[in-house]
Amino acid sequence: MKFVSKITVKITFIALLIIILLIPLSLIQSVIIEREIRRNEAVVEVSHSWGHQQNIIGPILTVPYQYSWKDHENVIRTVVTKAHFLPDHLQIKGSLFPEVRYRGIYEAVLYRVILKISGKFSHPRFQQWKISNEDVMWNEAFISIGIPDMRGIKGEVEIIWNQQKLSFHPGANDVKLYDSGMHAKISGLDVKNNSDTHTFEFNLALNGSEIIHILPLGKETKVEFSSLWPHPSFTGAFLPTKRDINTEGFKASWELTYFGRSYPQQWKAEDYEINKLKSLLQKSAFGVKLLFPVDAYQKSERSVKYGILFITLTFLAFFLFEVLGSLRIHPLQYLLVGFANCLFYLLLISLSEHLDFLVSYMIASGSTIVLISGYVSKILKSKKRAIGVA
Numbered sequence: 001m002k003f004v005s006k007i008t009v010k011i012t013f014i015a016l017l018i019i020i021l022l023i024p025l026s027l028i029q030s031v032i033i034e035r036e037i038r039r040n041e042a043v044v045e046v047s048h049s050w051g052h053q054q055n056i057i058g059p060i061l062t063v064p065y066q067y068s069w070k071d072h073e074n075v076i077r078t079v080v081t082k083a084h085f086l087p088d089h090l091q092i093k094g095s096l097f098p099e100v101r102y103r104g105i106y107e108a109v110l111y112r113v114i115l116k117i118s119g120k121f122s123h124p125r126f127q128q129w130k131i132s133n134e135d136v137m138w139n140e141a142f143i144s145i146g147i148p149d150m151r152g153i154k155g156e157v158e159i160i161w162n163q164q165k166l167s168f169h170p171g172a173n174d175v176k177l178y179d180s181g182m183h184a185k186i187s188g189l190d191v192k193n194n195s196d197t198h199t200f201e202f203n204l205a206l207n208g209s210e211i212i213h214i215l216p217l218g219k220e221t222k223v224e225f226s227s228l229w230p231h232p233s234f235t236g237a238f239l240p241t242k243r244d245i246n247t248e249g250f251k252a253s254w255e256l257t258y259f260g261r262s263y264p265q266q267w268k269a270e271d272y273e274i275n276k277l278k279s280l281l282q283k284s285a286f287g288v289k290l291l292f293p294v295d296a297y298q299k300s301e302r303s304v305k306y307g308i309l310f311i312t313l314t315f316l317a318f319f320l321f322e323v324l325g326s327l328r329i330h331p332l333q334y335l336l337v338g339f340a341n342c343l344f345y346l347l348l349i350s351l352s353e354h355l356d357f358l359v360s361y362m363i364a365s366g367s368t369i370v371l372i373s374g375y376v377s378k379i380l381k382s383k384k385r386a387i388g389v390a
Contacts, residue, residue, distance in 0.1 A: 021339070021341075025308065032304065051151055054149060061143050063138065088218060147181050152207035231292065235287060252288065303361075337376070343368065351363055
């Protein structure tokens with residue numbers, strides 16, 4: 001009974017030591033998270049100088065018009081507002097050229113993208129809103145596109161509208177759907193000279209970082225992306241219809257209709273609360289994220305989650321040596337070996353920031369094994385037992 005009681009006390013005490021060692025393990029996990037946050041901050045710094053994530057909204061055709069009414073004093077008031085129209089057909093072909101830049105020891109994946117954007121609009125119809133053609137300001141019509149980070153645009157952007165070359169200018173021109181973008185004034189929409197459809201085509205060279213998103217604004221939207229980056233992650237509201245991924249890169253294509261979204265093909269500015277409409281637009285976004293493979297921080301974080309297992313197994317070996325070998329191991333010696341196990345994870349994260357993760361793991365584990373085995377050979381008074389623990 002006395003022997004059983006001693007074993008019970010010993011097991012209880014070992015369990016208490018394991019719980020205590022959860023504290024340094026959690027602190028090491030906090031260090032890993034802190035280093036990962038610092039890496040993310042470095043990536044943001046690099047992106048700030050190059051171009052942030054890009055979210056292409058458009059093109060959108062906007063036509064101002066005016067309407068009048070009588071107020072309570074019987075005075076006629078006139079207000080100028082806007083109507084927005086989306087393309088019937090939208091086709092975007094994008095070639096992504098990835099670049100890896102460094103800030104200290106940290107890597108950031110950036111890209112240059114060349115977008116070939118084309119499609120067609122139906123001629124704007126105001127009849128359904130009972131707005132007369134005389135109230136429509138056809139000569140003030142413009143086409144616009146939203147781009148979150150205008151610093152990423154490289155070179156002048158020209159649009160071919162109905163076979164007429166026009167230039168884009170910075171600014172969203174009071175289209176409140178996006179905070180930044182560009183616009184081009186267009187002609188040929190007046191009632192005396194209109195056609196059923198209006199075609200457009202333009203190229204856009206753009207810098208960005210990590211993610212590029214497109215909005216499916218067409219009744220029919222076709223998007224194609226290709227790149228030499230072998231680790232894409234397809235994000236957003238829609239997955240590709242077709243995709244091909246290999247070690248040499250990827251190709252992906254989407255074919256979508258307007259039934260997959262929650263906003264119409266045309267609306268007046270006063271029809272929607274602007275923040276609600278922005279939300280509906282963003283919910284339909286889709287695209288590509290140039291993903292790094294699982295990095296050292298994720299691998300280290302996964303490793304440290306198994307720390308309690310290695311500590312428990314080491315303590316179990318010590319306990320069996322005590323019970324079967326009639327040895328006495330002081331609780332402080334258990335604790336020192338447990339701390340040595342914890343140091344493995346700290347060493348792992350330090351090395352993996354500079355070396356390949358597998359090499360770092362081998363060095364860190366080898367160092368820890370040598371440290372513990374050398375110490376254990378003294379407290380167990382046997383090289384054979386030390387080799388067993390190793």
